[in-house]
Amino acid sequence: MDLGGIAKVPVISFSATSPSLRPRSPYFVQTGLSDDAQVGAIAAIVESFKWSQVVLIFEDSEFGYGIIPYLSNVFQEINIRISYKSLLPVSASSDFLLKELYKMMTMQTRVFVVQTSSDLGARLFLKAKEIGMMNEGYAWIITQTLMDVMYLMDSNVVEAMQGVIGVKPLIPKTKRLDTFEMRLKSKLMKDKTKTLDHPGFRQADLSVFGLWAYDTLWALAEAAEKVGRGREAKEVLDSSSDPFAVGVSESGPELLQAILGTRFEGISGKFQLADGKREASSFQILNVVGNGEREVAIWTPSSRGINFKTNNGTNFYSSSREIFKSSVIWPGGSTAVPRGWEVPVAGKKLRVGVPVKSGFTDFVRVERDKELNRTQVSGYYIDVFNSVMSALQYSVRYELVPFEKPDGSSAGTYNDLVYQVFLQNFDAAAGDISITANRSKYADFTLPFAEGGVFGIVPIAYEDVDNIWTFLKPLTKQLWLTSIVFFIFTGMAVWILEHRVSSAFRGPPSQHVGMILYFPFSTLVFAHRERIVSNFARLVVVVWMFVVLILNSTYTASLSSRLTVQRLKPAIKDVNQLIKNGDFVGCPEGSFIPDLLKEKGFQESKINTYKYPEDFHNALSNGSNNGGISAYFDGAPNTKIFLSKYCGKYTIGPSYRTDGFAFVFPRGSPLVADVSRAVIELTENGRILEIGNQGLGNEATCTGPDSTRLGSTSVKLQCFKGLFAITGGITGSCLLVFLVNYVYQNRTCLQTILDSKTTVWSKIVAICRHFDERDTCADPPRDPKEKIPVAEGGEVGSSSYISEVPADLLRISSNSSVVVPLNIEEQTVPV
Incomplete structure (x- = not known):
């Protein structure tokens, strides 16, 4: 490639497939498919069977390295985790292969993608067969390099590879290919030596690389004709002592362009180059069964899916693995789709870490028998974990290992326990472990099996009914x-x-x-x-x-x-009151709650941690001013037990929501999904609740003051917003209509006041005086015989009456309070 780039001579290869070769020289042409063209087909296989992680096995060479970045990218796009990359030297010894296979055998992943040369691949599968890695439960996927030379391998190698899935470029069945096959077979039949080497020649024995070689030479011939090599060579011979070197050098760029522009239907399919390499084509998905391979599906680069073949030979698009179940024979002769992972073998059990705690041992209890030198782990949450693992559809061997120091004390906080799972010192963790955002950065949690929440416990106070207010x-x-x-x-x-x-x-x-x-x-x-x-x-x-x-x-x-x-009420209603007063608060030792309280605004110096419920009780009894605390924060299950133990003395105060308690597994562990499904199943059928009733049934039930009476019972404004809206709306509407009517009826007088040349204040006073006058037009009609009350000095409104004077005979003066009789003969009225 380097020489071709210096001399500007095209270097054409039909067998160098590493995608890392192309950018190194513009004069390098790959007429065979690059290895990166097949990563989509491999990813489609893994995605179809819903495998969540794979192991990559590749050789230490340019050929092996070239495909790895592309596989990593495509697996990342579909959320497939590469749990391990196994690098094999090209001349790896049998001991090295065995050591590497045993290492992979102790891992959980059971899906392997292999990119090696034929010789190294053959030795790898023989060793894998030897140690039992070609049995049921394993899945092996090989790339096109191994799949294409399957017919050349020894029978013992093919036998060891039974059940392997591989990909291979799809060679379309054409008349030209049939003709080529017949001519090649006829030629081989004339050579007795080759006939003995190939006693049963079949089309399947035609190597893809051989077909690519044939089409490459055909394309080169066509390109040479286009350039007119014969005429140019003659001209060069007349003017150069080194005609071959000069001719090739001068015609190299033109020949390169001619090759890149060549297009035809070859025996390997459509020959067309793009950016110096062959364009991607469809791939066959083959299954190694018997003496060779059989096609089970076809993958096309445009669909991102798999086209499965039905019995009648027609194709249809689908990504359902149900079709694969009936089409693929897996290692060990099984038709059951491998799960893709297993619990590590070789007698190793899952090491499940369990927190060691002093208080609230009803949930997690670690007891050491010094005489028998044995540790027993029990408790409600441990019983739940055992039931969940038993509900799995497969057996998982595990042991419960306390997270403790040699002296039996706790080896750290709950955060430390989760981090030990991240460091793979534990394979899982079980107990009263809360789901938090910080912990989820280092491990995966199953679905919660118990309710979450952090509750504040505060002393009970009674309302003072003797208060003057x-x-x-x-x-x-x-x-x-x-x-x-x-x-x-x-x-x-x-x-x-x-x-x-x-x-x-x-x-x-x-x-x-x-x-x-x-x-x-x-x-x-x-x-x-x-x-x-x-x-x-x-x-x-x-x-x-x-x-x-x-x-x-x-x-x-x-x-x-x-x-x-008598009514109860919390002594403290919210956290802001605690923070404002500078009160001390408490929480259990080793939990995540101190971090939560710091986030809410508490100073670290105001947070005390305790081990035992008795310590919480004593601290709450003393109060913040006497060396104790004003509130104690803990998880929901612990607060229930604490309140049942100290019934009638404390109540629930401030609270926060959390995501609950769950089991911990390493990030990417396939057990997370299965254990979560088991948790859902046991929750729905009531098994987890039944375990709780059995494990916590002996706890005392609080029969103290009714908790429903806790808190404020004052009637709030919210209850009367509707009523106030109704009365306000009606009252306002009546006022508006009345004022509009008043302005309309007295518009002349009001306009006169507004047009007067007086101050604004004088106009306002005049309008108010006018409004203050009585509206006589609105007086209701009176009975003619009704007695009119007259004041004792002649004022209207007095309790005295004018005797025997009809109301319609009186006229009330607007300028005085004098009552004057009208049309009265020989009668007098006091004035």
């Missing part, structure tokens, strides 16, 4: 203020609507203010005596009395309940 407690401050505002608003609205038409709402300014404040409050006990004349005012009063009736009933019921029933 107890009568204000039934309603919240917001509801009190809103009610007062609407009382005043309603009184003002009624006064505005009645002032001009009703004598009961007239008088000096002090009487106006008193009427505005008095009238709505008098409706509380329905003690108002004022006559309502306006229909608008009547509507406002009716709606307001409905609101007052509900408010009054609610207040009476709430106050009666407070005075007759």
Whole structure:
């Protein structure tokens, strides 16, 4: 390649398939398919069987390395994890191969993708067969290099490779290929030596590389004809002592362009080059069975899927592995699709780490028998883990290993235990381990098997019914203020609507203010005596009395309940109160809760950790001011047990939501999905709840104060927003209609006041005086015989009456309070 680039001579190869070769020289042409063309077909196989991880086995050469980056990228796109990469020297010894195979045998992954030369691949599969890695449960995928030379391998190698899946470029069946096959077979039959070497020649024995070689030479011949090599060679001979070198050098670029532009239908399919390499084509998916291979599917680069062949030979698009189940024979002669992973063999068990804790051992308990030198792990969550693992469809051998120091104490926090799983010191972890964002960076969690949440436990306090302000407690401050505002608003609205038409709402300014404040409050006990004349005012009063009736009933019921029933309340209602007061708080030792409290705003110096429930109880009893704590935070299960043990002394305060308790496995572990499904199954059939009732059934049940009475019972504004909206809307509408009507009826007078050349304040005073005048047009008609009250000095509104004077014979002067009789003969009236 380097020499060709210097001399500008095309270097054409039909067998160098590594994709890393192409960028090194523009004069290098790959007429065979590059290895990166087959990664899509390999990824489609893995994706179809829903395998989650694979192992890559490749040789230490340019050929082996070239395909690895492309495989890594395509697996990453479909979320397939490469759990291990095995690099094999080209001349690897049998001992090296055995050591590497044994290493892979102890891993969980059972899907292997092999990219090696034929010689190394043959020795690899013989050793794999020898140690049992070609048995049921394993899946092997080989690339086109090994698959194409399968017919050349010894029978013992083919026997060792039974059940292997491989990919191979699809060679379309054409008339030209049939003709070539017949001519080649006839030629071989004439050579007795080759006939003995190939006693049963078949089309399958035609190597893809051989077909590519044939088409490559054909393309070169066509390119040479296009360049007109004969004529150019003659001209060079006349002018050069080294005609071959000069001729090739001068015609190299032109010949390169001619080769790249050559297109024809060859015996290996369509010959067409793009960017110096052959264009990608479809691939056969073959299964090694018997003495050779058989086609089970076809992959096309455009579909990203697999076209499976039915019995009648037609093709259809599908990615269902159900079709593969009936088409592929797997290692060991099995037709069952390999799961893709297994628990490590060679007698190794899963090491499941278990936290060592002092308090709340109902969930996880580690006990050491010193006489028998044996450690026993038990508890509710351990029973759940054992039940879940037993519910799997396959057997998993494991042992529970306490996370402890040699002296039996805890070896670290729960975060440390999860990190040990990340470091592969444990294969899993079980216990009361909460799911957190930080821990999920290092390990995978199954679905939660128990509820989450962090609850604050605070001492119980009782409401003081002897407080002098107890009568204000039934309603919240917001509801009190809103009610007062609407009382005043309603009184003002009624006064505005009645002032001009009703004598009961007239008088000096002090009487106006008193009427505005008095009238709505008098409706509380329905003690108002004022006559309502306006229909608008009547509507406002009716709606307001409905609101007052509900408010009054609610207040009476709430106050009666407070005075007759003792009520509980948390001593601390929210975290902000704790932080503001600078109170000390507590939490269990080794949990994630200290980090959570720091995130909420607590100072590290204000957070104390404890081991035993008794320590929590003593600290809460002392209080923050006496060397204790004001609140204790713990997970939901622990708080239930704590409250049942100290019934009637503490209650739930501030709380936070968490994602629950789950089992821990290394990142990418295939056990996560299966264990999660088992958790769902046991949750739905009630088995986990049954285990809890059995394991925690002996816990005391709290029969103290009713927890439903905890917290504030004051009636909130939210309950009356609808009522206030109704009365406010109706009252406002009535006022608006009344004011519009007033302006319309008195528009002439109001316009005169507004057009006067006085100050703005004088205009406002004049309008207010006009509004203050009585509207005589709104007086209801009176009975002619009705007695008119006359004041003792002649003022209207007095309790005295004019004797025997009909109302229609009197005229009331607008300028004085004198009552003058009209058309009265021989009768006098006191003036």
